[in-house]
Amino acid sequence: MYGRDILSVKQFNRGDLEYIFGVAHEMSEMVRRVGTFDLLKGKILANLFYEPSTRTSASFTAAMERLGGSVIPINEVRYSSVSKGESLPDTVRTLEAYADVIVLRHPEVGSAALAAQYASKPIINAGDGVGEHPTQALLDLFTVLEEMKRLDGLTVTMLGDLKFGRTVHSLSRLLTLFNVKLNYVAPPSQRMPEEIVAEIAETGVPQKETPNLEEVLAETDVLYVTRIQKERFANPDDYDAIKGAYVITPETMKQAKEEMIVMHPLPRVGEIAIEVDTDPRAAYFRQVEYGLYVRMALLAMVLGKA
Structure with a gap:
């Protein structure tokens, strides 16, 4: 994958995923043993965010710094x-x-694909509108693998905003590579x-x-919850009508x-009660850590x- 852009989950096959997850598992072991190392010493990442982000931006920053590289953070593009x-x-x-990336x-x-047409350095898509979020889908699938120890034979239920939720769009496509x-x-x-x-x-x-x-919960192995995204609604009344569905x-x-x-890509705004956090089946904060690796x-x- 040297020099390649990461724009869509459609670019990956099952073998690619096995390789990525193998490297991710090695990264988790290295972080637990050592913390940080100099694998990317001298390399620089530019974090270019036209939309607000806490988790994804921080995750990439932490990932680069754990590997010994440096980061140029650009999180307020409207002021640039x-x-x-x-x-x-x-x-x-x-x-x-x-x-360097x-x-x-x-x-x-399509913004990431457009950027890749003009860039000679790798572009990583961290979310293009309601399109895709490929790195989130990869970490979601890695979470399932690490938690359930398999990917084949599972029933995955996606709940909430499936129209605008780019995380479920990408994840559903990746899951087609499995049974x-x-x-x-x-x-x-x-x-x-x-x-x-x-x-x-x-x-x-x-x-x-x-x-x-209730119709599908009893058969569900992975429940992927998403928030109703207020920012995607032109009419606030439409959001208010379904926000607590x-x-x-x-x-x-x-x-x-x-x-x-x-699972949940976070942030949550009430769709999972805080009391659920202590349930050992609640994997959403572990999911964040898997994303780093x-x-x-x-x-x-x-x-x-x-």
């Missing part, structure tokens, strides 16, 4: 030359003069986009849509398998140091 009318290609071509989050679908069943639970206005359902149907992966979590509580968990996990692996790989 972009406010003067600078185009994305020009911004990227400027930053690659300073950095660029992590980009942008509100427009799984997918359930989609969402309010009618937030259903999984038809084009993604059709795309997955072509792979032969079984899918089921329902507004009722699903809330995972200890009572909910009594209906779930003893051997299953609950996956992003360390990706940075090392695209910079030729894996």
Whole structure:
């Protein structure tokens, strides 16, 4: 993967995933044993975020610094030359003069692919609008593997905002590489986009849509919860009408398998009760840690140091 862009989960096959997860597992062992090391000493990452981010930005920063590299953080793009009318290609071509790899989050679908057309250094897509979030999908899948010890034979239920949730768009595509069943639970206005359902149907992966979590919870091995994203609604009343449609509580968990996990890309805004945090099946904060190791692996790989 040396020198490659990471733009979409569609670029990966099953062998790629096995390799990435193998490197990520090694990174986790190295962090636990040593903490930081000099694998990417002298390398510089530019974190270019056109949208607010806490976890993804911090995760890439921590990943680069754990590997001994340095980071140029650009988290308030609206105060930069972009406010003067600078185009994305020009911004990227400027930053690659300073950095060896660029992590980009942008509100427009296809922005990472556009940046990659003009950049000679690797571009890593950290979310392009409602399109994809490939590194999140990779860390999600790595979480499932580490927690459940397998990927084949699982039933994965995705809950919440499936229309605008780029994390579930990317994860559902990645899961088609394995023998799984997918359930989609969402309010009618937030259903999984038809084009993604059709795309997955072509792979032969079984899918089921329902507004009722109770209908599929008992068979679920992985419950992937997402928040209803207020910022994606033009009309605040539409958001208010569905914001509390699903809330995972200890009572909910009594209906779930003893051997299953609950995941969430975070931040949460009430869709998982805080009382669930002490349930050993609550994997969402462990998921954050797994993300560090996956992003360390990706940075090392695209910079030729894996």
